[in-house]
Amino acid sequence: MPNRIGVYVCHCGTNIAGKVDSPGVAEFARSLPGVVVSRDYKFMCSDPGQDMIIEDIRNHGVNRVVVASCSPRLHEKTFQKACARAGLNPFHFQMTCIREHVSWVTRDPQEATRKAKHLVAAAVARVHWHEDLYSRKERVHPDVLVVGGGIAGIQAALDVARSGHRVHLVERAPSIGGHMAQFDKTFPTLDCAACISTPKMVAVAQDPNIHLLTWSEVTKVEGFVGNYTVTVHKKPRYVDEDRCTGCGLCLEKCPTKVVSEFEEGLTSRRAIYRYSPQSVPSIPVIDPEHCRTLTGKKCGACQKLCPSGAIDYGQTAQDFELEVGSIILATGFDTLDPAPMTQYGYGRYPEVYTSLQFERMNNAVGPTGGRILMKDGQPPRSVAILHCVGSRDVNHHEYCSRVCCMYALKYDHLIKDKVGHATRVYNFYIDLRCFGKGYEEFLRRVQEEDVTFIRGRPAEVVQEDGRLVVVAEDTLAGIPVRVPVDMVVLCTAMQPRADAAETARVFGISQGQDGFFLEEHPKLGPVSTATDGIFLAGTCQAPRDIPDAVAHASGAAAQALALAARGTVEISPTVSTIDPDICTGCRACVGLCAYSAIEFDARRGVAVVNQAMCKGCGSCAGHCPSGAARVRHFNGRQVFAELEGLLEALPQPPTPRPGADTEPPAAKA
Amino acid sequence: MSQFEPTIVAFVCNWCTYTAADLAGTSRMLQPYNVKLIRMMCTGMVDPKYIIRALLSGADAVLVSGCHPGDCHYINGNYKARRRVKLLQEMLAQFGIDQRRLKLTWIGASEGNDFARTVAELVEEIRALGPNEARAVATL
Numbered sequence A: 001m002p003n004r005i006g007v008y009v010c011h012c013g014t015n016i017a018g019k020v021d022s023p024g025v026a027e028f029a030r031s032l033p034g035v036v037v038s039r040d041y042k043f044m045c046s047d048p049g050q051d052m053i054i055e056d057i058r059n060h061g062v063n064r065v066v067v068a069s070c071s072p073r074l075h076e077k078t079f080q081k082a083c084a085r086a087g088l089n090p091f092h093f094q095m096t097c098i099r100e101h102v103s104w105v106t107r108d109p110q111e112a113t114r115k116a117k118h119l120v121a122a123a124v125a126r127v128h129w130h131e132d133l134y135s136r137k138e139r140v141h142p143d144v145l146v147v148g149g150g151i152a153g154i155q156a157a158l159d160v161a162r163s164g165h166r167v168h169l170v171e172r173a174p175s176i177g178g179h180m181a182q183f184d185k186t187f188p189t190l191d192c193a194a195c196i197s198t199p200k201m202v203a204v205a206q207d208p209n210i211h212l213l214t215w216s217e218v219t220k221v222e223g224f225v226g227n228y229t230v231t232v233h234k235k236p237r238y239v240d241e242d243r244c245t246g247c248g249l250c251l252e253k254c255p256t257k258v259v260s261e262f263e264e265g266l267t268s269r270r271a272i273y274r275y276s277p278q279s280v281p282s283i284p285v286i287d288p289e290h291c292r293t294l295t296g297k298k299c300g301a302c303q304k305l306c307p308s309g310a311i312d313y314g315q316t317a318q319d320f321e322l323e324v325g326s327i328i329l330a331t332g333f334d335t336l337d338p339a340p341m342t343q344y345g346y347g348r349y350p351e352v353y354t355s356l357q358f359e360r361m362n363n364a365v366g367p368t369g370g371r372i373l374m375k376d377g378q379p380p381r382s383v384a385i386l387h388c389v390g391s392r393d394v395n396h397h398e399y400c401s402r403v404c405c406m407y408a409l410k411y412d413h414l415i416k417d418k419v420g421h422a423t424r425v426y427n428f429y430i431d432l433r434c435f436g437k438g439y440e441e442f443l444r445r446v447q448e449e450d451v452t453f454i455r456g457r458p459a460e461v462v463q464e465d466g467r468l469v470v471v472a473e474d475t476l477a478g479i480p481v482r483v484p485v486d487m488v489v490l491c492t493a494m495q496p497r498a499d500a501a502e503t504a505r506v507f508g509i510s511q512g513q514d515g516f517f518l519e520e521h522p523k524l525g526p527v528s529t530a531t532d533g534i535f536l537a538g539t540c541q542a543p544r545d546i547p548d549a550v551a552h553a554s555g556a557a558a559q560a561l562a563l564a565a566r567g568t569v570e571i572s573p574t575v576s577t578i579d580p581d582i583c584t585g586c587r588a589c590v591g592l593c594a595y596s597a598i599e600f601d602a603r604r605g606v607a608v609v610n611q612a613m614c615k616g617c618g619s620c621a622g623h624c625p626s627g628a629a630r631v632r633h634f635n636g637r638q639v640f641a642e643l644e645g646l647l648e649a650l651p652q653p654p655t656p657r658p659g660a661d662t663e664p665p666a667a668k669a
Numbered sequence B: 001m002s003q004f005e006p007t008i009v010a011f012v013c014n015w016c017t018y019t020a021a022d023l024a025g026t027s028r029m030l031q032p033y034n035v036k037l038i039r040m041m042c043t044g045m046v047d048p049k050y051i052i053r054a055l056l057s058g059a060d061a062v063l064v065s066g067c068h069p070g071d072c073h074y075i076n077g078n079y080k081a082r083r084r085v086k087l088l089q090e091m092l093a094q095f096g097i098d099q100r101r102l103k104l105t106w107i108g109a110s111e112g113n114d115f116a117r118t119v120a121e122l123v124e125e126i127r128a129l130g131p132n133e134a135r136a137v138a139t140l
């Protein structure tokens, strides 16, 4: 059957037609070989737009379709499905982008139209060579992996488990809980973080569908959507999890003191320790770098004390594999270390604290038993709270961390509440961003509590006569200010995990420019990634507060469950093949394949692609000296044709200068 | 007659540079119209034959652009592209085609501004370099 091509040029309202002469492009397309129908329409992606294509396939014998509209990354699937609905193989479709790559970025309407014509000519030339291809169906493993046990990971795991699916929750710390477990109160309702998060942590530990792996990390991910094989590295606790009863006797007699990570360095822990007072699981862990026995010195105190014989200095790391259908990443954030910002004196002046330290100070089980005290044991008479430390700052992070304004207001309230109403509280802010539910109301409430707001980013914190002085400009009053205080709290920025790049590599996803993991679409795909079956939850994607992180996590759980519930997934047929009649058996491709998907068949003397393992990257095809290896849908014929279409002089205007086309500029409103 | 307007073909990877081009578009970053994209799944599938064909059939320059080293969606296709492009550049020189007519860049998915800048700079550079003579020979 001869190729009968239909070309459809979209206006996208005025997004395309405001610059590109869409009817002109459609008319031009009519002159291209093989084109039997060519139309332009306001919104090709709308139902009537798609129906147009379906109509033409059914009634006009169109058997190849070209759509010139937005990026194929947005609507390629939409149109492929429309083709399929009309009974046409969806791979007989080619889409070319005349919006993001043309109308939105080209100044001159005539040039834009000309470029659009070139792109359409290329797509038409290419679609001639498209072949029938059929997606392969694969089953989806019903289990889900959640990486990270902060509030987002906990929420995602609980949601998935509730549906009856099995979840593996991998957390690299000795306990789940994440940053939220460190907080004291939560804004704007002031309910205590532990009171609302501990029940969830316990629910995770008790849920028969959740396989909790703490003190563990994912080191390798293989496979594809629906069928991932994940390698988990479980670090030794040196405490037998089955024997330990969590009594805590061992913690008392350990002679070695180590700075506590959980308490943000404000106090110390032992070499055998429970990660946090509310640890889940409550089993302690021995820090091998500091434990006397494990560093070759004489001790064994914990072993002697343990009534259940759970201490096992000989425990070793374990690596094992899990099979899952999808993965939810909830790896969280780090807080910026303010020590390099020497102007604020963190690390130099003992009364300068980070926000997480201040959270611990407020926490009833924290180093001060929940009292706001200076190092000398006295309550401060005045406190300065510096907003946006490292956020909204071109030298650090351009973005807003989204939570600092609110927790700063919470601190205002807590200081007034705990230390007394006479305590002076100064907020140094840039803008107050109180956008969430109940947030503005909370601001109003705190404003009425006699707190001072000074608009201006402080220049420095200095020490004068033993007191801290915040030096700033009050930009509303236009005057420099020097405010002496007893204590300074730095609202440090949320930032990507220090090892986010490594994590991205392991899971095959990307990072955005800010370093957070990149979502599939900033607005309509904030949960999914470019890698099918890998979803994002919480602050690994962007700074978020607790309600947003929880909502995001539930979204990720829904995505993972959608896959699991369907039970099968369609795998694109655009993989490599090697033509055995052409292959010379040089085996170059075998070594090139990053997925070990090519094997050498010694009997026939040719290389063979394992289609289940091939991802269609084309490394083999890009190299094959004999041209035997080809990627389906990206083969030489198709790319050459596209090239020719792009480079061929346009048949229409015999003009001396490119761009001096005769058609009128598209002057549509 | 106004200035020389080069024709440039870009083989870009779907996961990074093509996405960056989309982002540049969404952010309305104006670009010269001379660069036209061919979407590939990975720079590792860009057969050197495609590049040679482009340079012989009318392109004044070819851009190959993909994910940053280490970021390739298919693990290491971009390293293979880097080796091929390097080799090809040397061969082009031997055939009298200026090496600058073949460019390799890494532009990540979120780097729309880098994409727009790369396009603008490349067009400038090739404008200064003038038309590709291999093209004239090929059309004789």
Ligand code: FES
Binding pocket: B013, B014, B015, B016, B041, B042, B043, B044, B065, B066, B067, B071, B072, B073, B074, B076, B077, B078
């Ligand atoms: S996928 Fe982008 S270069 Fe390989």
